[in-house]
Amino acid sequence: MAYQIELRHLRYFLVVAQELHFRRAAEKLCISQPGLSTQIKQLEEGLQLPLFHRDKKKVSLTAAGHYFKEEAAFLLNHLERAKTQLRLLGDGHLGELRIGFLGSAMQRVIPDLLVALKKQNPKVRTSLEELSNRAQIDALQRDRLDMGFVRLKRVPPDMVLYPVYRDTFSVVVPKSHGINAANFKGMHELAQEDFILFSQAYSPLYYDTVMSICEDAGFTPRISHKSVHAHTIFKLVENTLGIAIVPTALQYGFDLKVDFIELKNIRQRAVLSAVWKAQNRNPVLPPTIELLKKLHD
């Protein structure tokens, strides 16, 4: 072991890795450039391999550097998080639970969970962030979230997926539309409509499921618009730019002039699942999972 690595090294390294420029990085860190250079050199000596290519006036990360950047960021983030958890613990709280969710989980599942959690243990603090499926998985992987609420059927192997809410789908039509909940016969009636859907990148499972609904009805939908916001979709429907198929839960919480026709008789369901990392040691997580299972039962 050449040199003992300290957090200072990681902090400095991260800034250099970001700036790819020693002088700018040094300025950002409020230290001198030579000081920074020696610290980075120490780090490289401690790891026994170079983290930067310094050839031809250009600084760039080596393969090892790229890898270590991830790890260093992870470590500092984890320490920061431990510190906030400690602060809460010191205040008598049990800790903080960082939750990510899709917009469509805000209608029922998330509020129910939060209320129950508050009731069971008032000393738990929660932070909420609306994120796409993809962003949630990413944030969980990096320990920026403790629990996500997604519409996916598979997650990385070190994560647990737990379905919490099976919803029906509903067709969303403008009030002026001839078809409504009373006279609706079946999806086949809608073969000629323009469809407005959530972007496939936002939720591939939703997209595939909607496709299979139409396929079951014997047609391929003509898609006129895509969006990642339910509100946008409803606005478009309201303005007769097409019809939509969305999880039924979305009918609450918006004040718009559209009709929902619930599709009770089709096989597809909109499944919302909780996800968390199996090895997450946040003390608030286990009671929350317990609670989820109890709410779901």
Add this chain to the structure above:
Amino acid sequence: MAYQIELRHLRYFLVVAQELHFRRAAEKLCISQPGLSTQIKQLEEGLQLPLFHRDKKKVSLTAAGHYFKEEAAFLLNHLERAKTQLRLLGDGHLGELRIGFLGSAMQRVIPDLLVALKKQNPKVRTSLEELSNRAQIDALQRDRLDMGFVRLKRVPPDMVLYPVYRDTFSVVVPKSHGINAANFKGMHELAQEDFILFSQAYSPLYYDTVMSICEDAGFTPRISHKSVHAHTIFKLVENTLGIAIVPTALQYGFDLKVDFIELKNIRQRAVLSAVWKAQNRNPVLPPTIELLKKLHD
């Protein structure tokens, strides 16, 4: 923020937390007891809460101390793991990039990438495997591949799709065919031909795209044969069993008696994309992605 926390603090703290005895811990750490005391005090100041009860001649952990012991151990262990990973990487053994690709990527994209990669970082080892779209996604999912080259427009949510090469399509006709590059008027001339295509299962996107090309020309193709190998397709064309539509790049690398008629004036393009798992931590991956983006620009 009172004090900047360093790894030294964590290292010292862990020993004290284990021994619950400052003098013994100091001895174990080969430092003096007063030095250890001040360091622990600094740590507590940095976290803004006490980690030890020191009343009545007995040292014990506070609740916060218990929690922080876990976290500190985790952090140091994680850093150690990162270091050994890096050491392997330095030996060049972990520096392997496993690439999967469609046959049609072998003409340009893959060779270009490999040459550039070798040039930028000669210590990276690469392994290549020709696989179908589906097989590549599967292998990526199981961590058997680091990067794939596919013709797909969507991939699972934990993967990234990055288009790297937009190619035109070409009609492939036998030399003896009346129509050739010089007198070709448009796709509508080929409405009555038999078509030989790549299997739908091999590449759904290719299949759909060819269908849309014919649709745009006002006909539905009559399909006489399907195959998963370009070579087979060309052989069939050569023997006047039909004509084919394939990515233009395939005209290089085969020695066959067929003519390529490039379809420059249609809207469809054969897009080849790189795919990788977002959370893949192979250190060779990031510089490769960077390289791809630079090559593509």
Add this chain to the structure above:
DNA sequence: AGAATTGATAATCATGGCTTATCAAATAGA
């Protein structure tokens, strides 16, 4: 009480982190 622990404090030493001054190499501009 006296002896022997305990961890905290005080004063001092010295390692090493940081500074300024400077360099060689590469780049940009005229």
Add this chain to the structure above:
DNA sequence: TCTATTTGATAAGCCATGATTATCAATTCT
């Protein structure tokens, strides 16, 4: 091509601070 500028690395010195020794107050044990 020549100069001016910018890059990161090096050299020498300062000083902050981690660590040391000496000591203390408090507790426990005999």
